[in-house]
Amino acid sequence: MLKRFTISNYRIFNEPTTIDFSNVRDYKFNEECIKDGLINKAIMYGKNAVGKTSLGQALIDVRYTILPNERRQHEDIGFLNANSNEKSARFEYIFLIKDKEIEYIYEKTSNTTIKFESLKIDNEVLYNYDFESQEGNLENLKNHSELKHLNFDEWDNEITILRYILTNSKLNDLIILKELSNFIEGMAILKPSDNIVQFRGPKFIGNGLIRTIIDSGLVEDFEKFLNECGLNISLKIDITPEGEKLLYFDHKRPIEFISNASSGTKALTPMYLIIKNLSKIKFLFIDEFDANFHFELAEKMLHELKEQSDCQILVTTHNTDLMNNKFMRPDCYLLMMPNKIISVADATLRELRQGHNLEKLYQSGEFN
Numbered sequence: 001m002l003k004r005f006t007i008s009n010y011r012i013f014n015e016p017t018t019i020d021f022s023n024v025r026d027y028k029f030n031e032e033c034i035k036d037g038l039i040n041k042a043i044m045y046g047k048n049a050v051g052k053t054s055l056g057q058a059l060i061d062v063r064y065t066i067l068p069n070e071r072r073q074h075e076d077i078g079f080l081n082a083n084s085n086e087k088s089a090r091f092e093y094i095f096l097i098k099d100k101e102i103e104y105i106y107e108k109t110s111n112t113t114i115k116f117e118s119l120k121i122d123n124e125v126l127y128n129y130d131f132e133s134q135e136g137n138l139e140n141l142k143n144h145s146e147l148k149h150l151n152f153d154e155w156d157n158e159i160t161i162l163r164y165i166l167t168n169s170k171l172n173d174l175i176i177l178k179e180l181s182n183f184i185e186g187m188a189i190l191k192p193s194d195n196i197v198q199f200r201g202p203k204f205i206g207n208g209l210i211r212t213i214i215d216s217g218l219v220e221d222f223e224k225f226l227n228e229c230g231l232n233i234s235l236k237i238d239i240t241p242e243g244e245k246l247l248y249f250d251h252k253r254p255i256e257f258i259s260n261a262s263s264g265t266k267a268l269t270p271m272y273l274i275i276k277n278l279s280k281i282k283f284l285f286i287d288e289f290d291a292n293f294h295f296e297l298a299e300k301m302l303h304e305l306k307e308q309s310d311c312q313i314l315v316t317t318h319n320t321d322l323m324n325n326k327f328m329r330p331d332c333y334l335l336m337m338p339n340k341i342i343s344v345a346d347a348t349l350r351e352l353r354q355g356h357n358l359e360k361l362y363q364s365g366e367f368n
Contacts, residue, residue, distance in 0.1 A: 001021070001035065001036060001038050001040070001095070001096050001097075001183075001282075001283070001312050002021055002038075002059075002093065002094075002095055002096075002283055002312060003020075003021055003022050003038055003094040003095060003096045003101065004018060004019070004020045004021065004022060004092075004093075004094040005018065005019050005058075005059060005091075005092065005093055005094070006018040006019075006090075006091075006092040007055070007058040007089070007090070007091060007092075008086075008089065008090045009080060009081045009084050009086040009088065009089045009090060010054070010058050010061075010079065010080070010081065010089035010090075010091070011051070011054040011057070011058070011078055011079070011080075011081060012049075012050075012051040012054045012081065012338075013051060013054065013058070013081060013339060014081040014083050014084045014339065015339040016090075016339075017051070017055075017339045017340065017341060018341065019055070019314075019334070019341045020341075021038045021039040021042075021312070022037065022038055022039075023039070023331065023343060023346070024037060024038065024039060024331055025329070025330065025331040025345050027329045027330070027331065027354075029325065029329060029354050030325070030327070030328050030329045030332070032306065032309065033306070033328050033329060033332045034332075035309065035312075036096065038096060038312075039312075039331065039332055040309070040312050040313070041305070041306050041312075041313050041328065041332060042313070042314045042315075042328070042332045042333070042334055043302075043314075043315055043316075043317060043322060043323070043327075043328060043332065043333055043334070044314060044315070044316045044317075044334040044335075044336055044341075045316070045317065045318070045320070045323070045333070045334070045335055045336065045362070046316070046335060046336030046337065047337075050336050050337060050338055051336060051338070052287065052316045052336055053191070053287050053316075055285075055336070055341075056189050056191075056285040056287050056316075057189070058091065059187070059189070059283075059285055059314075060187055060188070060189045060200055060285065061091055061108075062091065062093060062104070062184050062187065063184060063185075063187055063200065063201075064111065064112075065091075065106060065108075065114075065160055065163075066160060066162055066163050066166070066181065066184050067163075067181075067184065067185060068163065068167060079108075079110055079111055080109075080110075087109055087115075088107040088108060088109045088115045088116070089107065089108055089109075090105070090106075090107045091105065091106055091107070091108070092104075092105045093105070095180060095183060097176055097179045097180050097183060098176060098179055100121060100122055100176050101121075101122055101123070102119070102120070102121055102176070102180055103118075103119070103120040103123075104118075104119050104162070104180075105117070105118045105119075106118075106160065112158075113158075114131050114157075114158070114159075114160055115130070115131055115132055116128075116129070116130050116131065117129050117131070117160050117161055117162070119161075119162060121176060124140075125137060125140060126140055126141065127140060127141055127161055129161060131157055134157070138152060138161075141165075144173055144174055145173070146169055146170060146171055146172055146173060146174060147165065147169055147174070149169075150164070150165070150168060150169065162177070165177060166178070166181050182282075183282045183283070185202065185282075186201070186202055186280065186281050186282030186283065187201065187281075187282060187283040187284075188200060188201025188202060188274075188281050188283070188284050188285070189201065189284075189285045189286075189287070190270060190274060190284070190285070190286045190287070190289075191286070191287040191288070192267040192270050192271060192286070192288070192289065192291065192292070199270060201281060201284075202277070202280045202281060204273070204277045204280055205273060209269050209270055209273060210246075210247050210257065210258055210269070212273060213247070213269075213272075213273070214237060214245050214247060218276070219235055219236075219237055219247065220235075221276075222235065222269075222272055223235040225268075225272050226265065226268060226272075228300075229268060229297055229300060230294075230296070230297060231265060233249060233250075234249070234250035234251075235247060235248065235249065235250055235257065236248050236250040236254065238254060263292040264292045264293055264294070264297070266292075267291065267292040267293065268297075271289070271301060271304075274286075275304050275305070275308075278305075278308040278310075278311045279308070279310065279311075281311050282310075282311065282312065283311070283312045283313075283314075284305075284311055284312070284313045284314070285313075285314050285315070286305075286313070286314075286315040286316070287315075287316050288316055288317060288318070289301065289305075289315040289316070289317060290302075290315075290317055290319055290322075295319065295321045298317070298319055298321070298322060299321075299322070299327070302315075302322060302327060306327075314334075320359045320362060320363060321359065323344075323358045323359045323362055324357075324358060324359060325354050325355075325356065325358060329345075330343065330344040330345035330352040330356075330358065331343045331344075331345040331346075333345075333358065335347055335367055344358060344362070344367055347366075347367035347368075348361070348366050348367055350366065
């Protein structure tokens with residue numbers, strides 16, 4: 001699980017900004033939102049342009065840094081904070097993997113250019129390295145027989161040391177690094193939309209959402225899901241004259257699905273595939289997960305996401321109906337302000353209890 005993350009000099013973050021999943025209170029309700037002493041399910045609120053979307057992009061940056069064949073979809077423009085004189089963005093991750101704490105820090109001057117990297121396991125330095133001066137501590141790597149064969153004279157220092165280790169070593173004593181890689185590979189970000197769905201994560205979505213549903217034989221299950229969400233519809237597959245399979249609303253005159261579905265129905269489509277594959281995801285960030293949903297549907301989707309205990313989930317929303325102790329607890333509702341993330345529990349001197357109306361307190365300015 002992700003224990004703590006700090007980002008600085010990246011996009012909107014001109015000062016170090018930390019999200020701390022270990023900041024847990026001793027509430028005795030909605031305890032399923034906590035796992036292994038860390039926040040496992042959380043909802044984040046914040047005004048427009050405070051950095052919620054940028055936080056999600058920063059959290060997932062480690063995928064591009066560690067995993068081979070993983071490429072960003074946006075350019076370097078806007079990567080560094082526009083008002084800062086610093087020449088690199090700094091990403092600080094603390095993971096809790098198999099009861100071991102792994103601190104992984106790197107700095108980048110662009111999407112692809114590494115400036116600095118360090119890794120600690122249970123507070124012991126495995127390595128640190130400055131890519132510009134080509135100086136650092138790599139001696140501790142020699143303490144592990146499975147890494148002695150690595151030749152850093154031939155190492156392409158355009159990739160991180162961690163990626164170099166993972167792709168060139170059979171790890172036994174340091175199997176924890178493979179476990180870390182598996183967690184990172186399971187990190188995902190989703191931004192649903194009625195036009196373009198942005199998803200980065202494990203590869204379970206093939207050539208488009210609808211094509212994946214058709215090719216996976218999930219049309220009947222998808223129809224059932226939509227009807228459970230309050231839509232009274234029937235679906236069918238039909239074949240075009242060109243031989244292409246398409247999804248249709250099943251009427252006397254069939255209507256092509258994706259061109260005629262409502263915004264809410266289109267937003268439900270990626271949510272369906274995400275929920276169907278949550279067991280493959282380790283950490284999930286969903287930006288404005290309920291933007292096109294009726295409040296009852298938003299509650300249902302939240303319930304569906306909470307049911308998967310093995311996936312650490314952070315969603316953003318502007319829907320204050322969800323700020324309610326019947327869904328989560330005060331330490332799992334996070335407030336984002338410029339360069340600061342704080343839980344509702346820490347945003348007031350009041351001792352919040354299960355009976356408090358969090359939405360009313362929030363709207364009245366209690367947590368400002």
